[in-house]
Amino acid sequence: MIPRRGENHTALVTGASRGIGRAIAERLAAEGYRVFANDLERQASELADLVAEITKSGGRCEAVYCDVSNPRSVEDMVHGCLVAAGSIDLLVNNAGVLSVHPVAEIEPDEWDRMFDVNTKGTFLVTKALLGHFRGRKAGRIVNIASIGGKRGGPGQSHYCASKAAVINFTQVLAMEIARDGVTVNAVCPGIIDTDMGRNNYRNEESLRQVKEKTAMGRLGYPADVVGAVAFFASDDAAFITGQSLNVDGGIIFH
Ligand code: NAP
Secondary structure (H helix, E strand, C coil): CCCCCCCCCEEEECCCCCHHHHHHHHHHHHCCCEEEEEECHHHHHHHHHHHHHHHHCCCEEEEEECCCCCHHHHHHHHHHHHHHHCCCCEEEECCCCCCCCCHHHCCHHHHHHHHHHHHHHHHHHHHHHHHHHHHHCCEEEEEECCHHHCCCCCCCHHHHHHHHHHHHHHHHHHHHHHHHCEEEEEEEECCECCCCHHHHCCCHHHHHHHHHHCCCCCCECHHHHHHHHHHHHCHHHCCCCCCEEEECCCCCCC
16 A cells, blocks of 8 residues: 555644644645644634544644744744654644735734734744754745735735745745755745635625636635645655745736
8 A cells, every 4th residue: 555645744734723724734634644733722622623623534633732923832832742743744834814904004013913923933933843854854844925925915015024024034944954954935825715815805896806816717725725735745845945836826927
């Protein structure tokens, strides 16, 4: 029997209780990964539901809680995963937040919140695992950025700037750790039908405009995003690093 792709591998997925992160956790578990599914404690019942669903279908999943923007909590979470599993092969930095305000109405605290979760959170969880990856001379990091990090839209300057930073962070980190056997890539979703994605189409007219702008004429679904993550995590992507791949149905082409 051919072993499943992630057999004997372990993955940590942040922001995994719902939306894109949940779909990634489900896909990785189906590939054989032992998945540590992270989210905030307020998502405990959603995460318990995910763990139960994956376990029922024969997969392995454990819930781990922390706010990815809190350095101490991140270190404790990563330490706990490493003690439990012995090693981690794949980190998916997915946790993220979005709000919509024109620049003139963004309060400094709201600006900071975008960067604290989207950018600093990605940095903190990555940093907490770097020594482990380097020590093993192996590891995969996939950052969930956004097409907004390549071409921003009105009302999302703080979000788009935080995601542009994730794309650049991905490139620089890839240069720093390529020779340690670690690849770092980013996935840039377009408009995906999740709680967050719905901020981009608050009524029928804006939904129609989003679809019209998209070559495929439809929104994305969380299941549309997971293949790119699984690919970057796989042996097929062993010689690919520092890239940021749009998964957007053709809404932008660079
Ligand atoms: P979502 O449905 O809002 O899910 C995001 C998850 O991250 C939630 O469970 C959220 O918990 C969790 N989270 C937020 N802050 C956290 C923190 N500090 N620590 C740990 N977990 C935290 O969003 P999504 O649409 O699935 O988005 C997932 C990723 O894709 C994000 O990075 C997002 O920026 C990116 N993305 C999404 C779209 C889209 O159209 N949906 C497009 C491009 C990129 P709470 O709900 O409790 O806050």
